[in-house]
Amino acid sequence: MGKMTLEELRKLREAQKSEISKRDTAGKDITIFVGMGTCGIAAGAKTTFDTLIKAVDANGLSDKVVVKQTGCMGLCYVEPTVEVIAPGMPQTIYGKVDSATAEEIVKKHLVEHTLVEGHIYDRPAIDIVKK
Amino acid sequence: MAFKHFILVCGGTGCESSKSDEIYKELKAQAEAQGVANEVQIVKTGCFGFCEKGPIVKILPTESFYVEVKPEDAKELIAEHIIKGREVQRLLYKDARQKERVKTTDIEFYQKQFRIVLRNCSVIDPENINEYIARDGYMALEKVLFSMKPEDVINELKISGLRGRGGAGFPTWRKWDFTRQVPSEQKYVVCNADEGDPGAYMDRSTIEGDPHSVIEAMTICGYTIGATKGFVYIRAEYPLAIERLKTAINQAHEYGLLGQNILGSNFSFDIEIRLGAGAFVCGEETALLHSIEGDRGMPTPRPPFPAIKGLWGKPTVINNVETWANIPVIINKGGAWFASIGTETSKGTKVFALTGKINNSGLVEVPMGTTLREIIFDIGGGIKGGKKFLGAQTGGPSGGIITEEFLDTPIDYESLTALGSMMGSGGLIVMDEDDCPVDVSKFYMEFCVDESCGKCAPCRIGTVQIHNILDKITKGNGTMLDLENLEKIGHAMKRAALCGLGQTAPNPTLSTLKRFRKVYEEHINDKLCRSGKCKDLVVYSINKEKCIGCGLCARKCPVNCISGDKTQKYTIDTSKCIKCGECFKACKFNAVIKK
Numbered sequence: 001m002g003k004m005t006l007e008e009l010r011k012l013r014e015a016q017k018s019e020i021s022k023r024d025t026a027g028k029d030i031t032i033f034v035g036m037g038t039c040g041i042a043a044g045a046k047t048t049f050d051t052l053i054k055a056v057d058a059n060g061l062s063d064k065v066v067v068k069q070t071g072c073m074g075l076c077y078v079e080p081t082v083e084v085i086a087p088g089m090p091q092t093i094y095g096k097v098d099s100a101t102a103e104e105i106v107k108k109h110l111v112e113h114t115l116v117e118g119h120i121y122d123r124p125a126i127d128i129v130k131k
Numbered sequence: 132m133a134f135k136h137f138i139l140v141c142g143g144t145g146c147e148s149s150k151s152d153e154i155y156k157e158l159k160a161q162a163e164a165q166g167v168a169n170e171v172q173i174v175k176t177g178c179f180g181f182c183e184k185g186p187i188v189k190i191l192p193t194e195s196f197y198v199e200v201k202p203e204d205a206k207e208l209i210a211e212h213i214i215k216g217r218e219v220q221r222l223l224y225k226d227a228r229q230k231e232r233v234k235t236t237d238i239e240f241y242q243k244q245f246r247i248v249l250r251n252c253s254v255i256d257p258e259n260i261n262e263y264i265a266r267d268g269y270m271a272l273e274k275v276l277f278s279m280k281p282e283d284v285i286n287e288l289k290i291s292g293l294r295g296r297g298g299a300g301f302p303t304w305r306k307w308d309f310t311r312q313v314p315s316e317q318k319y320v321v322c323n324a325d326e327g328d329p330g331a332y333m334d335r336s337t338i339e340g341d342p343h344s345v346i347e348a349m350t351i352c353g354y355t356i357g358a359t360k361g362f363v364y365i366r367a368e369y370p371l372a373i374e375r376l377k378t379a380i381n382q383a384h385e386y387g388l389l390g391q392n393i394l395g396s397n398f399s400f401d402i403e404i405r406l407g408a409g410a411f412v413c414g415e416e417t418a419l420l421h422s423i424e425g426d427r428g429m430p431t432p433r434p435p436f437p438a439i440k441g442l443w444g445k446p447t448v449i450n451n452v453e454t455w456a457n458i459p460v461i462i463n464k465g466g467a468w469f470a471s472i473g474t475e476t477s478k479g480t481k482v483f484a485l486t487g488k489i490n491n492s493g494l495v496e497v498p499m500g501t502t503l504r505e506i507i508f509d510i511g512g513g514i515k516g517g518k519k520f521l522g523a524q525t526g527g528p529s530g531g532i533i534t535e536e537f538l539d540t541p542i543d544y545e546s547l548t549a550l551g552s553m554m555g556s557g558g559l560i561v562m563d564e565d566d567c568p569v570d571v572s573k574f575y576m577e578f579c580v581d582e583s584c585g586k587c588a589p590c591r592i593g594t595v596q597i598h599n600i601l602d603k604i605t606k607g608n609g610t611m612l613d614l615e616n617l618e619k620i621g622h623a624m625k626r627a628a629l630c631g632l633g634q635t636a637p638n639p640t641l642s643t644l645k646r647f648r649k650v651y652e653e654h655i656n657d658k659l660c661r662s663g664k665c666k667d668l669v670v671y672s673i674n675k676e677k678c679i680g681c682g683l684c685a686r687k688c689p690v691n692c693i694s695g696d697k698t699q700k701y702t703i704d705t706s707k708c709i710k711c712g713e714c715f716k717a718c719k720f721n722a723v724i725k726k
Binding site: 003005013016021067 | 139193216270
């Protein structure tokens with residue numbers, strides 16, 4: 001890049017900001033966990049993960065959302081599974097999340113604040129898991 | 132390219148020397164080999180501050196804090212953490228007290244810290260200007276060039292209460308304002324990066340981790356005072372800092388953030404690097420300016436101050452690295468925000484290089500007004516090996532020792548001066564019961580004898596005389612009159628020496644003499660050094676009652692001066708003993724006596 005004008009500097013800063021803000025976890029109150037145990041990966045969790053990151057970016061949410069991977073959630077029959085923790089919304093586990101569903105989750109759950117029907121699965125046996 | 136994981140590898144000098152560069156390369160190679168190169172971004176950053184546990188590797192977004200990583204761990208980190216999403220437990224940081232593996236945000240070392248100067252260190256890649264820009268970099272310059280008048284900048288600094296971080300604590304806004312008001316067709320901006328105190332490495336790490344913050348601040352100053360040229364005076368023994376600064380200057384040039392008509396404004400500014408050969412006196416501003424001019428680095432009396440007659444006789448603003456690094460933040464967030472941090476007289480934060488007998492040595496940034504106890508015992512994790520705290524030396528060879536009873540004093544410029552020490556540049560050396568106050572002051576005075584430039588008599592002669600007396604005391608030949616003489620010479624130097632080096636050189640001696648007079652008297656009257664540091668006063672012997680004849684001491688002795696056997700027990704031949712203390716450390720039955 002050659003010498004910049006004020007406008008170009010501002011544009012560059014905006015573009016870089018969303019990129020670097022992915023490294024930050026402070027101040028981000030929405031967390032998406034993708035179950036990436038062997039079962040999840042076999043069922044396509046990597047594609048789901050990629051789609052989630054792209055969709056978060058596309059909806060301009062990258063400064064609010066952290067996408068993390070986690071181990072198997074125990075719902076191997078409906079992999080890939082995704083857990084969404086967002087303020088003002090119930091903590092939800094979605095199952096059978098393919099790319100299309102992943103995009104829907106970001107759009108509906110995070111932007112429109114409605115649950116995505118047909119993919120909600122409870123955390124299994126919560127009373128047993130509790131210490 | 133959508134990265135899912137970010138691996139930050141510390142690229143500070145401390146971690147580089149323990150192979151962080153190899154770790155970085157190995158991680159890249161492993162990411163490639165295991166097919167995840169486009170999912171994980173691997174960045175080499177500036178110093179994390181937690182040098183004790185280096186090399187440090189942090190993985191985001193899980194905030195996993197890996198310590199003492201080796202190049203051969205790279206394969207496992209990629210395979211386990213990145214591909215399978217499982218943290219590598221054995222490498223995670225373990226809290227000294229809780230004995231548990233903890234995440235970055237929970238580490239006590241970081242909890243009491245507040246980072247302004249080090250805001251970008253350990254976050255961005257210092258060799259990539261885009262990452263600096265992404266963290267609001269050059270936003271302050273933009274604001275200053277297009278919406279502020281020079282008076283506005285000075286006013287903002289005045290509100291902020293920022294004072295020079297190089298030692299004396301002169302209000303920054305006044306320095307800038309003096310220089311601005313002197314009419315001259317040519318003015319200069321200088322960055323003092325000639326950090327020379329033993330044990331200090333704040334400025335080095337700031338330039339290594341965030342070089343653009345200094346460049347941006349100097350450009351802002353140029354605009355404010357009407358200068359078009361800046362110099363960074365940095366010592367040649369900081370090769371990594373120099374290299375990163377060069378890269379940063381080149382990148383800023385390429386983007387038009389340095390050079391002619393910055394960002395299309397009609398302001399032009401350029402920065403050159405000058406390498407110092409490592410003389411301590413060149414950290415003194417007038418000596419530094421002479422060195423830039425190509426002359427021998429020797430101080431000249433002030434006034435005239437550099438603000439009026441500086442580099443090549445032109446008005447010059449000279450600030451140190453840490454001061455510069457504060458400026459972009461003050462412009463962005465406002466002087467009032469900055470003034471809300473710290474104490475009545477000292478605003479903002481201070482970076483300390485924590486070294487010595489401490490568990491977590493490293494780089495810490497705390498708000499002014501934090502107590503030494505918090506720095507040493509909470510952030511620093513206390514004294515190594517649970518030994519007894521003796522004192523902390525602030526301000527290096529120009530400062531004094533602060534003892535236990537003053538640990539709860541909130542630190543600022545005034546309180547440290549009142550304790551007979553000074554803020555200095557921020558080296559903080561912790562000493563324990565194994566250190567001898569007389570020996571420590573002899574060490575600092577030896578440093579000053581070497582580094583005195585020899586121009587003025589009080590410093591040239593005074594440092595040598597004090598050193599001779601201290602040497603005499605540590606050899607057991609001191610008299611009570613010597614203590615009086617130490618004080619006399621010290622006070623004379625304080626009043627009569629030409630520059631800061633000579634005026635502050637007696638501080639370590641005077642302050643230890645004040646706080647540990649008893650120890651000095653023991654050295655003189657009883658020929659006793661309890662710590663065993665003053666070797667001429669120590670005699671090692673073996674208590675035959677306690678000796679079980681195991682012979683461990685004899686095996687450890689490097690000069691074979693211990694002899695004996697199981698029945699006869701062991702004895703030390705004091706004529707050959709070099710007093711290294713190995714036998715004392717080795718004996719498990721307290722049979723070796725140190726006296």
